[in-house]
Amino acid sequence: MDSYKINLDEREMPTQWYNLAADLPSPLLPPLGPDGKPVTPEMLAPVFPMNLIEQEVSTERWIDIPEDVLGMLRIWRPSPLYRARRLEKALGTPAHIYYKNEGVSPPGSHKPNTAIVQAWYNKQFGIERLTTETGAGQWGSALAFACALVGLECKVFMVRISFDQKPYRRLMMETWGATCIPSPSPQTQAGRDVLERIPDTPGSLGIAISEAVEAAVADTTGKTRYSLGSVLNHVMLHQTVIGLEAKKQLEKAGERSADVVIGCCGGGSNFAGLSFPFVADKIAGSDITIIPVEPTSCPTMTRAPFAYDYGDTAMMTPMLPMHTLGHAFVPPPIHAGGLRYHGMAPLVSQTIVEGLVEPRAYHQVQCYKAAITWARTEGFIPAPETSHAIAATIEEAQKAKEEGKEKVIIFNWSGHGLMDLTGYERFLAGQLADYPLPDEDLEESLASLKDLPKPKPRRTGKW
Amino acid sequence: MEDAISTHDHRSRRCPMLGHDITFEYCRSPGSDVPCRRIFDCWWETFDVGGFIRSAYGEKMIPEILAPREDKASSIVELIEKARRNAESH
Numbered sequence: 001m002d003s004y005k006i007n008l009d010e011r012e013m014p015t016q017w018y019n020l021a022a023d024l025p026s027p028l029l030p031p032l033g034p035d036g037k038p039v040t041p042e043m044l045a046p047v048f049p050m051n052l053i054e055q056e057v058s059t060e061r062w063i064d065i066p067e068d069v070l071g072m073l074r075i076w077r078p079s080p081l082y083r084a085r086r087l088e089k090a091l092g093t094p095a096h097i098y099y100k101n102e103g104v105s106p107p108g109s110h111k112p113n114t115a116i117v118q119a120w121y122n123k124q125f126g127i128e129r130l131t132t133e134t135g136a137g138q139w140g141s142a143l144a145f146a147c148a149l150v151g152l153e154c155k156v157f158m159v160r161i162s163f164d165q166k167p168y169r170r171l172m173m174e175t176w177g178a179t180c181i182p183s184p185s186p187q188t189q190a191g192r193d194v195l196e197r198i199p200d201t202p203g204s205l206g207i208a209i210s211e212a213v214e215a216a217v218a219d220t221t222g223k224t225r226y227s228l229g230s231v232l233n234h235v236m237l238h239q240t241v242i243g244l245e246a247k248k249q250l251e252k253a254g255e256r257s258a259d260v261v262i263g264c265c266g267g268g269s270n271f272a273g274l275s276f277p278f279v280a281d282k283i284a285g286s287d288i289t290i291i292p293v294e295p296t297s298c299p300t301m302t303r304a305p306f307a308y309d310y311g312d313t314a315m316m317t318p319m320l321p322m323h324t325l326g327h328a329f330v331p332p333p334i335h336a337g338g339l340r341y342h343g344m345a346p347l348v349s350q351t352i353v354e355g356l357v358e359p360r361a362y363h364q365v366q367c368y369k370a371a372i373t374w375a376r377t378e379g380f381i382p383a384p385e386t387s388h389a390i391a392a393t394i395e396e397a398q399k400a401k402e403e404g405k406e407k408v409i410i411f412n413w414s415g416h417g418l419m420d421l422t423g424y425e426r427f428l429a430g431q432l433a434d435y436p437l438p439d440e441d442l443e444e445s446l447a448s449l450k451d452l453p454k455p456k457p458r459r460t461g462k463w
Numbered sequence: 464m465e466d467a468i469s470t471h472d473h474r475s476r477r478c479p480m481l482g483h484d485i486t487f488e489y490c491r492s493p494g495s496d497v498p499c500r501r502i503f504d505c506w507w508e509t510f511d512v513g514g515f516i517r518s519a520y521g522e523k524m525i526p527e528i529l530a531p532r533e534d535k536a537s538s539i540v541e542l543i544e545k546a547r548r549n550a551e552s553h
Contacts, residue, residue: 039540046543135481161489162481184494189549194494204494205480213539214546228539422476 002085006098006249008078014244015065017237020276020347022061023283025354025460028233028346046217047226049125052118055234063237065117072116072149076105077241081249082413086377088397095400096255097393098410100246100274107172109415110270111142111229114238118227119146128223129153131215133183133208135162137169139229144178154178157185157211160203183208190214230267231345239273246410247277255408257281258288260396262411264388265292265301265359268345274412276347279356282463290357291396292348293388295367301344301352301359355463362391368427370394371417383415384423468519471512476505491519498528 021028030038041053048056055063065073084097102110122130130152134140140156147154156178163170163182173180183203184191190210194201201207216226229235243261250258261278263271271292282288294301344352351357362370364384371387373394374380382390389411400407417424472488480501490505491498498516499505506512516524 043540043543046547047539136483159481159494161485162483165483165485166481189553190546198492198494201494202489202492204499207494209538210542210545213542214549217543217546218550226539 002083003253004083004085006081006083006253008245008248008252010074010078012248013070013074013078014241014248015070016062017065018240018244018277018280019058019061019063019237020240020272020279020351021059021233023280024347024350025283025462026350027059028350031346047213049122049127049225051121051125052234055121055237056232058237065241066120069117069120072120072146073113073241075149076112078245078249079104079242081246081253081410082378083253084378087374087394090373090377091394091397091401093397093401094404094406095397096253096406096408097397098246098250098253098258098408099393099413100242100249100410101413102242102270102273103413103415105142107138107141107145109138109142110239110242110273110412111139112145113241113273114229114235114269115139115142115146115227116149117238118234119143119150119152122225122227123150123152125225126223127152127225128221129155129219130225130227131155131157131212132227132229133157133159133205133212134169135159135205135208137162137166137173140178140180141169141172141176142229143227144173144176144180147178148176155212155215156180157183157208157215159183159205159208160201163203181211183211185211187211188214188218230269233345233347235269236272236276236345236347239269240276242273242412243275243277246274250408250410257286257408258410259407260409261288261290262389262392262396262409263292264385264412264414265294265344265348266385268292268348270385270412270414272345272348274410275357279351282356289396290351291392292352292357292359293392294359294361295364295388301361353459355459360392362388365427367391368423371424372427380413381417381421381424382413383417386414386417389414470519471506471510471515474506474510478505497524500528502528 041050041057044053044056080101082099082101084099088095088097105112119130130143130147132140132143132154134156137158140158144154144156154173154177156173158170158180160182163180170180181187184194184201184207186192186195188211190207194207213226216224258278261275263274265271275290275292278288278290282290292301348357352359367384367387367390370391371382371384374382374387374390393409393411396407396409400409468491469488472486474487475484478485478489487506489499490502493499498520502516503512516528
């Protein structure tokens with residue numbers, strides 16, 4: 001019998017996270033503050049506990065996963081690795097296609113992989129409550145779930161219009177014991193300022209973030225911290241359980257390794273979680289093609305130079321070394337919300353600089369075609385973000401067919417699209433259009449970077 | 464003829480950031496006086512949103528709207544300082 005799912009026993013779960021920062025051939029450039037000087041751990045201490053900040057700046061290769069954390073992760077981990085046999089057959093490819101299903105956690109995404117950990121380390125640091133912001137409620141749900149398990153209070157500032165219109169997400173958070181507050185709220189000065197100007201405001205994510213940070217900073221007891229679910233190094237670290245499990249599962253499936261590793265790439269944690277353990281193998285000499293995927297219309301990784309950039313047009317925020325299209329970049333239309341980040345996680349950016357990963361961009365119409373093919377063979381309807389990874393997977397599988405090679409391809413399944421059917425409706429009605437960024441638009445955008453300080457790219461030239 | 468500012472407020476679509484349906488009214492006033500920075504991305508297929516913004520808000524509003532989404536990590540230090548200033552002044 002041909003197996004569809006390759007499961008690990010709970011005792012086979014990874015007991016350490018893998019820290020790519022230890023093996024990067026060239027070190028990360030530090031984030032810079034508005035004054036141009038590196039951001040120090042002390043500057044972040046008002047919102048993050050020092051044990052997490054230590055992970056943020058750590059260059060230790062392996063970091064032990066505390067037994068208590070493992071115990072909580074075991075609720076849904078190890079997540080299953082699937083073999084996409086029906087897609088293979090439909091494509092007539094000799095490739096072996098695998099995908100890691102991260103939709104099996106109680107909140108339904110990979111986000112609890114770090115939410116659980118952050119909650120636990122905060123508890124160890126003596127923190128009693130966490131704050132965060134949420135829009136649709138995915139990250140808020142993950143943190144509420146995590147705080148319930150760990151035993152922390154959780155305060156989620158939810159954009160008011162979402163609070164009013166998404167009662168089920170709010171109820172999920174409240175069921176897990178979190179306090180979900182419509183933002184802007186009278187609880188913070190940031191919220192009060194907005195309410196004074198616009199009493200009936202529907203709120204925004206920007207306001208909610210300001211409130212969550214202020215709620216942590218303003219607590220004079222020092223028992224409150226803020227939690228972030230993307231971009232930072234320690235978030236990437238916690239997500240590496242995905243790739244570490246996947247490597248064991250591939251071995252169980254009888255594969256010596258992966259030839260191609262694929263993940264959609266927004267802020268980077270989804271891609272990093274699967275790929276970083278394979279990046280380590282590549283650094284050690286393995287021949288692996290690792291592909292972060294993005295939309296053609298917003299080519300942050302595939303066409304932009306590596307440069308310091310400001311995070312906003314007002315040029316007031318700290319600068320992070322990242323792949324960027326310039327602070328004047330105008331993102332064109334695309335139906336994949338999670339992929340619309342202006343900048344990439346610094347660790348992911350450095351793998352691009354080194355040539356360790358090979359970013360690729362796909363048109364949204366091609367992605368929806370891939371998603372339809374997937375749904376009609378494997379059954380699951382993928383989220384728009386996931387469809388980018390599927391498009392790359394299909395292309396690689398077809399390439400393997402042309403070459404007559406039995407390649408092993410693996411990608412990260414980042415979620416179903418049942419809450420995102422509007423995009424499918426528009427695709428099926430023929431209403432979606434591709435919008436590759438014209439060269440002249442890109443050049444115009446990049447002109448905004450010419451007067452900014454340029455770091456010397458740290459590249460060894462090995463890859 | 465200049466568009467009335469509420470001309471398109473009845474239109475609705477799914478917001479990719481919030482994850483549910485909203486009306487255009489939210490997109491042009493999402494908790495601030497500046498329209499959402501994704502307003503062009505989300506509505507370009509539906510109507511001439513660029514022309515509407517130019518007409519209703521003026522050309523000078525465009526660069527302000529088009530400021531890319533601020534990266535959370537890069538703004539944390541600034542938000543901490545802002546929160547501290549808020550705490551000190553109230």
